[in-house]
Amino acid sequence: MAAAQGGTVVSSSEKVEFLKLQNGSDIRGVAVAGVEGEPVNLTEPATEAIAAAFSAWLLNRKKADGLRRLRISVGHDSRISAHKLQNAVTHGITSAGHDIVQFGLASTPAMFNSTLTEDERSHLPVDGAIMITASHLPYNRNGFKFFTSDGGLNKADIKDILERASKIYEESAHGNLKEQEEASRGVVANVDYMSIYASDLVQAVRKSAGDKEKPLEGLHIIVDAGNGAGGFFVDKVLKPLGAVTTGSQFLEPDGLFPNHIPNPEDKTAMKSITQAVLDNKADLGIIFDTDVDRSAAVDSSGRELNRNRLIALMAAIVLEEHPGTTVVTDSVTSDGLTVFIENKLGGKHHRFKRGYKNVIDEAIRLNSIGEESHLAMETSGHGALKENHWLDDGAYLMVKLLNKLAAARTLGSSIGSKVLTDLVEGLEEAAVSVEIRLKIDQNHSDLKGGSFRDYGESVLRHLENAISKDPNLHIAPKNYEGVRVSGYGGWFLLRLSLHDPVLPLNIEAPSKDDAIKLGLAVLAAVNEFSALDVTALNKFVQQ
Numbered sequence: 001m002a003a004a005q006g007g008t009v010v011s012s013s014e015k016v017e018f019l020k021l022q023n024g025s026d027i028r029g030v031a032v033a034g035v036e037g038e039p040v041n042l043t044e045p046a047t048e049a050i051a052a053a054f055s056a057w058l059l060n061r062k063k064a065d066g067l068r069r070l071r072i073s074v075g076h077d078s079r080i081s082a083h084k085l086q087n088a089v090t091h092g093i094t095s096a097g098h099d100i101v102q103f104g105l106a107s108t109p110a111m112f113n114s115t116l117t118e119d120e121r122s123h124l125p126v127d128g129a130i131m132i133t134a135s136h137l138p139y140n141r142n143g144f145k146f147f148t149s150d151g152g153l154n155k156a157d158i159k160d161i162l163e164r165a166s167k168i169y170e171e172s173a174h175g176n177l178k179e180q181e182e183a184s185r186g187v188v189a190n191v192d193y194m195s196i197y198a199s200d201l202v203q204a205v206r207k208s209a210g211d212k213e214k215p216l217e218g219l220h221i222i223v224d225a226g227n228g229a230g231g232f233f234v235d236k237v238l239k240p241l242g243a244v245t246t247g248s249q250f251l252e253p254d255g256l257f258p259n260h261i262p263n264p265e266d267k268t269a270m271k272s273i274t275q276a277v278l279d280n281k282a283d284l285g286i287i288f289d290t291d292v293d294r295s296a297a298v299d300s301s302g303r304e305l306n307r308n309r310l311i312a313l314m315a316a317i318v319l320e321e322h323p324g325t326t327v328v329t330d331s332v333t334s335d336g337l338t339v340f341i342e343n344k345l346g347g348k349h350h351r352f353k354r355g356y357k358n359v360i361d362e363a364i365r366l367n368s369i370g371e372e373s374h375l376a377m378e379t380s381g382h383g384a385l386k387e388n389h390w391l392d393d394g395a396y397l398m399v400k401l402l403n404k405l406a407a408a409r410t411l412g413s414s415i416g417s418k419v420l421t422d423l424v425e426g427l428e429e430a431a432v433s434v435e436i437r438l439k440i441d442q443n444h445s446d447l448k449g450g451s452f453r454d455y456g457e458s459v460l461r462h463l464e465n466a467i468s469k470d471p472n473l474h475i476a477p478k479n480y481e482g483v484r485v486s487g488y489g490g491w492f493l494l495r496l497s498l499h500d501p502v503l504p505l506n507i508e509a510p511s512k513d514d515a516i517k518l519g520l521a522v523l524a525a526v527n528e529f530s531a532l533d534v535t536a537l538n539k540f541v542q543q
């Protein structure tokens, strides 16, 4: 390890509103100037303070005194601000007297894994890990996710870290922090951790295929990394397993994302990988988001395996292994998925709230009260398995699909991805499925000085009341967020966004007419809320 170049933790007179950088269980901000109306608030000094605050939080968590020297890993996705923030994190950690292990380009799940891997030569396991990423957000944003061996930090932890960071920042800006002695500064090491992490994935597939060296031999699988951090999957996972990968695209990291947004929920991104599968006559296509905690697939016929379909597919695989288990999902999953999980697969569908952390924590809670659950998954492509430490790992989800393909090949079949397609046979899908996001104008006088959350809640209460008087509509008896209603052969859910002043409305229906009827019912109930922008809903019902 090399001694770090030190100095005070931070030194800046710019004001930073640290608590505004919280985004649920992540930290997110603007790291690059140039977009109008989006001033930089995730500066290097702010980052140093956040990194130092994480180490202080970690010491406190471990009930260790200030003399304990921690080892913390840092990695990043392909964003253009990655290097400067990695340097700032390194400076913040080493100045606080702790050691840092830099992984360079890495995936979010790999960062968590580095808290578990035992390999002293590579300085592993680490006490804590920091991933520098803003997932699929535009190029000017960036942020942090933090892990310990217990998993990702939760909302309260992030708030605690940001409060500590604010204090550290204020104190250092006023020159109160003493310059660290050279000897007490932490040291920096560089480790190619993605190779270690990827070889674990390779071993997992080999093991499930009866220790066959190249279980994917003869299969053509292409990857679309969207110029994020997922390109490793081709050279470090698929090729060693024997798959042909020609036609894979956008594997080179490029933080300006010149081809499409790396996001399996994005229509353009899904179209792009689908086209690549068809053009290359591949057996399977795999797409990752920027930091590889989310993924989706495309079968050889060009059928997208994302959203409800990917949950159905994962549920089918997990329920084969754990009959009767509960599958926890987010709130915008379809009624068809419930029927599929419960009637076809014999499992239990627990539709919970939006937010990957909410879904994962709920599955952990169910297990703790004696209800067995092995899969927690969101329509966004976040999916976590109990067998994989409840980590939402897009690459691991794809490994589960590869296991299925490998097993089919071992049986001598040459049916490509049909084995996967067959698993979702019978999943009912609505002809119309839309999400319309209704913005709340936070400065509108109708809020009467209150918060957008309170306003949103009153919209939801009013809607619930209106629906209860409509004989064609029925409020879902079991629902954990917003107002979910069935009627006209379909359903809708109006809820508050996790982070934004927005009420997202999801509608699924057997026809456009039915979807419009559901939309009109919402519109009639919310129209009197003048701070709510219903333009998009108006447009939808007038089609």
Ligand SMILES: O=P(O)(O)OC[C@H]1O[C@H](O)[C@H](O)[C@@H](O)[C@@H]1O
Binding pocket: 354, 355, 356, 357, 378, 380, 382, 496, 497, 498, 499, 500, 504
């Ligand atoms: O509530 P929304 O605005 O639709 O956002 C919901 C989404 O927020 C974040 O991006 C979380 O990482 C996702 O897990 C969640 O699904």
